[in-house]
Amino acid sequence: MRFIPALRSRWASANTLLCVGLDPDPAKLPAHLPREDALFGFCRAIVDATADYACAFKPQIAYFAAQRGEDVLEELIDYIHNAHPGIPVVLDAKRGDIGSTAELYAREAFERYRADAVTVNPFLGRDSVQPFLDHADKGVIVLCRTSNAGGSELQFLDSQEGPVYLQIARRVAEQWNTHGNCGLVVGATFPHELAHVRALVGDLPLLVPGIGAQGGGIDATVKAGEGTETAGLMISSSRAILYARTDAEFADAARHAARATRDAINSARRRP
Amino acid sequence: MRFIPALRSRWASANTLLCVGLDPDPAKLPAHLPREDALFGFCRAIVDATADYACAFKPQIAYFAAQRGEDVLEELIDYIHNAHPGIPVVLDAKRGDIGSTAELYAREAFERYRADAVTVNPFLGRDSVQPFLDHADKGVIVLCRTSNAGGSELQFLDSQEGPVYLQIARRVAEQWNTHGNCGLVVGATFPHELAHVRALVGDLPLLVPGIGAQGGGIDATVKAGEGTETAGLMISSSRAILYARTDAEFADAARHAARATRDAINSARRRP
Numbered sequence: 210m211r212f213i214p215a216l217r218s219r220w221a222s223a224n225t226l227l228c229v230g231l232d233p234d235p236a237k238l239p240a241h242l243p244r245e246d247a248l249f250g251f252c253r254a255i256v257d258a259t260a261d262y263a264c265a266f267k268p269q270i271a272y273f274a275a276q277r278g279e280d281v282l283e284e285l286i287d288y289i290h291n292a293h294p295g296i297p298v299v300l301d302a303k304r305g306d307i308g309s310t311a312e313l314y315a316r317e318a319f320e321r322y323r324a325d326a327v328t329v330n331p332f333l334g335r336d337s338v339q340p341f342l343d344h345a346d347k348g349v350i351v352l353c354r355t356s357n358a359g360g361s362e363l364q365f366l367d368s369q370e371g372p373v374y375l376q377i378a379r380r381v382a383e384q385w386n387t388h389g390n391c392g393l394v395v396g397a398t399f400p401h402e403l404a405h406v407r408a409l410v411g412d413l414p415l416l417v418p419g420i421g422a423q424g425g426g427i428d429a430t431v432k433a434g435e436g437t438e439t440a441g442l443m444i445s446s447s448r449a450i451l452y453a454r455t456d457a458e459f460a461d462a463a464r465h466a467a468r469a470t471r472d473a474i475n476s477a478r479r480r481p
Numbered sequence: 482m483r484f485i486p487a488l489r490s491r492w493a494s495a496n497t498l499l500c501v502g503l504d505p506d507p508a509k510l511p512a513h514l515p516r517e518d519a520l521f522g523f524c525r526a527i528v529d530a531t532a533d534y535a536c537a538f539k540p541q542i543a544y545f546a547a548q549r550g551e552d553v554l555e556e557l558i559d560y561i562h563n564a565h566p567g568i569p570v571v572l573d574a575k576r577g578d579i580g581s582t583a584e585l586y587a588r589e590a591f592e593r594y595r596a597d598a599v600t601v602n603p604f605l606g607r608d609s610v611q612p613f614l615d616h617a618d619k620g621v622i623v624l625c626r627t628s629n630a631g632g633s634e635l636q637f638l639d640s641q642e643g644p645v646y647l648q649i650a651r652r653v654a655e656q657w658n659t660h661g662n663c664g665l666v667v668g669a670t671f672p673h674e675l676a677h678v679r680a681l682v683g684d685l686p687l688l689v690p691g692i693g694a695q696g697g698g699i700d701a702t703v704k705a706g707e708g709t710e711t712a713g714l715m716i717s718s719s720r721a722i723l724y725a726r727t728d729a730e731f732a733d734a735a736r737h738a739a740r741a742t743r744d745a746i747n748s749a750r751r752r753p
Contacts, residue, residue: 232582271578275585275593279551303578305602306543307629310504313547321547330577332604332624334631352604357579359606362652366645368638373645376638 212325212348213390215297216414219264220440226431226478227471228299228416229259230447231268231285235276237452239459248273249281251459253288255451258460259467260293265326265443267299267416286322297325299416299443303352305330305337312340319347326350328394328416331377335385345388348414353377353406356396356419375405382410392416395434397425397444404433412436414443420470421449427470431477440478446470484597484620485662487569488686491536492712498703498750499743500571500688501531502719503540503557507548509724511731520545521553523731525560527723530732531739532565537598537715539688541573558594569597571688571715575624577602577609584612591619598622600666600688603649607657617660620686625649625678628668628691647677654682664688667706669697669716676705684708686715692742693721699742703749712750718742 220226231252238247256266266289273282286298300322304314318327318341326348329338341349354364354374364374374395381391393410395403397419406415415434419425427444434442450470453462492498503524510519528538538561545554558570572594576586590599590613598620601610613621626636626646636646646667653663665682667675669691678687687706691697699716706714722742725734 269582271576271582271585271589274551275588277551277593279546279549303602304543304575305577305604306575307627310541310543313543316547317543321549330575330602330604332577332602332635333627333629334634334636336629336631337627355579355605355609357605357608359608362606363604363645363649364606366638366640366642366648368640370638373635373638377635380634 210297210325211346212297213414215295215325216265216348216443219296223261223264224475225262225264225471226440226442226444226474227262227467228265228267228443228445229255229263229450229467230301230418230445231255231266232272232447232451234272237455239455239457241457248276248278249284252281252285254460255463256285256289256293258464259450260296262467262471263296265297265299267301267445269301269447283322286324290323297348299326299328299348299350300324301328303328303330305333307333308336308340311337315340315344319344326392328352335380338385342385342388342390345390348390348392350392350394350416351377351381351385353381353393354395354399354402356398356425360396374402375409378406378409382413386413394418397430400426400429400433403430407434407436412441414441416443416445418445420444421446427473428477431474435478444474482569482597483618484569485686487567487597488537488620488715491568495533495536496747497534497536497743498712498714498716498746499534499739500537500539500715500717501527501535501722501739502573502690502717503527503538504544504719504723506544509727511727511729513729520548520550521556524553524557526732527735528557528561528565530736531722532568534739534743535568537569537571539571539573539717541719555594558596562595569620571598571600571620571622572596573600575600575602577605579605580608580612583609587612587616591616598664600624607652610657614657614660614662617662620662620664622664622666622688623649623653623657625653625665626667626671626674628670628697632668646674647681650678650681654685658685666690669702672698672701672705675702679706679708684713686713688715688717690717692716693718699745700749703746707750716746
């Protein structure tokens with residue numbers, strides 16, 4: 210699977226821009242799930258319940274690492290590939306390190322976990338991202354303007370050539386994207402800045418966290434971020450879907466929440 | 482163990498500023514080690530051979546993660562705490578994510594791995610680092626000016642208030658360090674900038690990678706980075722020590738390399 214073509218194909222065939230985030234918080238897992246299988250069982254049920262409405266799945270590696278669940282994460286991504294072929298998996302890892310170490314992180318994401326794309330942190334510059342970029346069939350989604358309040362602290366510093374986040378957008382679109390496998394992370398909490406990024410980067414795919422629990426509005430996000438020719442957006446929601454209910458009906462509730470979010474996104478699109 | 486006092490105590494009692502980096506590259510492990518125990522056996526031998534000359538050990542998590550070695554990393558840090566009490570362990574993970582996820586990364590570093598300090602990426606701002614800072618007894622070592630060439634791309638962007646890396650140094654020293662548990666990563670490859678950082682941050686501990694294999698000079702590093710009252714530096718070397726030899730004599734060779742590096746550092750100090 211080549212990530213960007215698979216994503217475009219999924220946008221079109223499933224008519225959805227919703228990216229389902231898999232952030233399994235141990236404190237919130239439904240109590241009725243057998244304890245020894247709760248982490249995998251929960252994630253598999255969410256995946257099966259929401260797959261019809263997902264353009265991508267985005268497991269957040271910290272949730273697995275904090276509970277010694279690396280083997281569960283491997284198993285989960287395998288499961289998605291087998292049970293739902295054609296839905297790409299974005300490993301949300303936000304890695305960033307010097308070249309020799311970055312090569313190992315790329316191996317971790319793409320070989321060990323078999324992710325189709327990974328999020329990376331641009332703070333160490335292009336040579337730190339190059340080992341990921343060299344996997345031309347994989348997606349490399351670079352942090353640009355994050356959804357948290359503190360993101361402004363560095364990302365909004367203004368240099369002679371404009372704020373840091375726009376310099377990242379420009380560099381990724383114009384210089385780092387030689388294999389055509391890049392995307393950017395731009396939070397839904399800043400639709401004005403999302404529009405600035407979109408204006409700079411053409412149809413580059415944007416991963417947009419921050420709707421739902423973090424408070425970003427869907428209408429403003431879609432209007433600010435939609436691409437010109439293709440859909441262009443992976444609008445990510447995690448907690449509002451995963452924990453729509455935490456009893457035995459959690460999977461049905463997640464399915465309803467995913468469908469409602471997909472529909473709300475599509476209602477805001479110029480070409481649903 | 483409180484990280485900063487433990488580090489100061491170790492600087493004084495062992496008279497060393499050398500931080501031994503544990504980056505066990507599977508392609509470089511001595512061939513004679515039994516395959517099923519090579520990763521742990523190699524690291525343990527390096528730790529025992531170099532402990533006399535180490536102010537800290539710094540395992541790089543990517544090397545373990547890329548070879549499904551999380552359990553080995555847990556075991557290794559346990560081993561260091563038990564066999565060499567008083568030598569702090571810095572987990573080199575360079576994590577950076579929004580608050581709720583950062584809490585899980587903090588749990589991973591401090592509870593799962595029992596590290597005494599962790600490296601973090603400041604790109605997402607203070608709220609992303611706060612969950613680490615809240616562990617007041619643990620060290621939080623923030624990337625400032627990294628040792629790779631590409632580091633200049635963002636870290637050297639010049640805003641109205643000066644280059645990005647100096648703004649990070651200032652914010653960490655003046656605002657983020659409320660618990661007195663912060664440090665900064667500043668590469669040895671840029672001694673001029675290391676001096677600028679030192680001038681801004683008083684005696685804040687600096688973790689300095691980039692000597693040895695990456696080419697930074699020890700004399701220039703020590704002269705630029707030494708603190709005013711205390712030692713102030715963890716000068717990190719990994720490959721030049723770990724792979725001094727790769728045959729049955731690797732541990733002895735590592736010990737000699739560590740001692741020679743410790744001595745070279747001390748020769749450059751104002752108060753060895």
